[in-house]
Amino acid sequence: GPKVLQIPSHQIIDMGQMVTLNCDPVSNHLYFYWYKQILGQQMEFLVNFYNGKVMEKSKLFKDQFSVERPDGSYFTLKIQPTALEDSAVYFCASSQDRNTEVFFGKGTRLTVV
């Protein structure tokens, strides 16, 4: 079936540095999402993105976070600067429309040290 690919699967970064998480969504999908899951806790919505713009973001989506998808390439989540509390698994997802099946990637495990 359709797949969402996330690169890399693991990333270790020094606190204060910048990190970019990459996501290759399903090719004909129009809605893109990032979710964050701290170990042992539930998955929480960060942001969704449609037509080149952020539609909605949660309070977890701090000012240090940004998303973009330049020219139909990767959908990226950038954190600059990173903080220790950003350590988590970040899941990218995409869907064709609202209320339709959302396809998830396997996640990128980010460790900030």
Place this chain on the structure above:
Amino acid sequence: AQSVDQPDAHVTLYEGASLELRCSYSYSAAPYLFWYVQYPGQSLQFLLKYITGDAVVKGTKGFEAEFRKSNSSFNLKKSPAHWSDSAKYFCALEGQGGSAKLIFGEGTKLTVSS
């Protein structure tokens, strides 16, 4: 406020038994409800959704779920369970009114012993 509760962190049963994973939600309007499954090392996979219509919805892998407005529940069921159903199951809510975000429960880890 919107929320999803999965009260059972772990469920264990024997192969051949009936499984029912509980999910309750809090939402002021009519919700869109979903179940996803995550096998170890894999991404979340869609099982089924309730948008409107029949209270019982059928999904992939032989699962079904029943929407009960009276007690704000959306329990996942399958009979009989198979050892390959062992995984973590997530219930999720999507609000209406243009929202395109999923609110997840904490998940239920299901172990089916053969």
